[in-house]
Amino acid sequence: MTHSTELRVLQFCHGYDGPFLDCARQYASLFVGTPYKVTTVYLTGEPSAAVEAGSGSDEVIFLGYHSADVRGLKLAAIADIKRIARQRSFAFCIAHRFKPVYVALLGTDLPVIGVHHAFGDYRRRSRFLFANWFKRRLSLLGVSDAVRDDIRESLPGWPAERIETLYNRVDLAAIQAELLDREQAREALGLAKDSWVVGNVGRLHPDKDQATLLRGFAQALPQLPPNSLLAIMGSGKLESALKALAQELGVAGQVRFLGQVAHGRRYFRAFDVFALSSDHEPFGMVLLEAMAADVPVICTDCGGGVEVVAGVGLLFPLGDASGLARQLARQAAELERLPECRERMAARLHERFTDEAVRERFWALPLMAGRP
Structure with missing residues (x-):
């Protein structure tokens, strides 16, 4: 493990297809003007200079899996994320969608902020049980109040401040x-x-x-x-x-x-x-x-x-x-x-819905309390 005093955030994305490249950029932009450096890891997708530039991150890593490779237990991906976390001093992880949340929680001991872009992510019994098992270091964000409320309904008993809203936004x-x-x-x-x-x-x-x-x-x-x-x-x-x-x-x-x-x-x-x-x-x-x-x-x-x-x-x-x-x-x-x-x-x-407005909201969230 490195012994750097540098503050780092691990951003873990399933892939960069469709809107998800800009999602990575959006979350990297939350740390502009802060002491944090952002490492963005893509679970699927081949290395791309355009994606690297569009991620808005200090470091970009492509694991290069195909979707079929990360079904089931995803042991290889878990080993990869464990290796990446061991080589850097991350303060916490932001993971987009359930699969990266799953891999990040099993592959690291970091606090994980799961970002959810769809309804129903925790309605499955297996996901409900998994989330509750890791409840102590898992916080969740929905991209709208509607998604947030769906997650809260799926995970009764969770403190409201652990399941919050952070809107998507645009680089106007x-x-x-x-x-x-x-x-x-x-x-x-x-x-x-x-x-x-x-x-x-x-x-x-x-x-x-x-x-x-x-x-x-x-x-x-x-x-x-x-x-x-x-x-x-x-x-x-x-x-x-x-x-x-x-x-x-x-x-x-x-x-x-x-x-x-x-x-x-x-x-x-x-x-x-x-x-x-x-x-x-x-x-x-x-x-x-x-x-x-x-x-x-x-x-x-x-x-x-x-x-x-x-x-x-x-x-x-x-x-x-x-x-x-x-x-x-x-x-x-x-x-x-x-x-x-x-x-x-x-x-x-x-x-x-701009980067600046949502950045202010993010740092005011209870889950970010006490972070520099």
């Missing part, structure tokens, strides 16, 4: 620097310049409920501006069924299935409004990205999305196509209020 300057302007974004996506565009981004999957989105758009269409379009960015197993539904609803000509678009958030200014129809989204990072692009947001009134949208955007009941139609029509009718809407969204982002 970085997002806004890469945004294309409206005309460029529309040209790139093949959307008409004079259309009023409802945007949606997500997998074509039942939990994203784009069927309700299509039905709501079809109902609202007579009340929307001329040449209105619905643009859906994403791919998935429901693509054929959703295209058939658009045909059935008579709106196939007004719906654009854009497929998977690399770096999709760069194109958000192509949209006049962003609509998320998801079933109990744990958080809804795309909502922050839309707000950062000055695009008004509409969201279902369940899950973590409510915490992002309430007071700055519009909500409708889950699965309620008529409710969505009313909110689309309302947004289209209130174009003169766009400046006010954008001011509210900018204020919400700065108050709750």
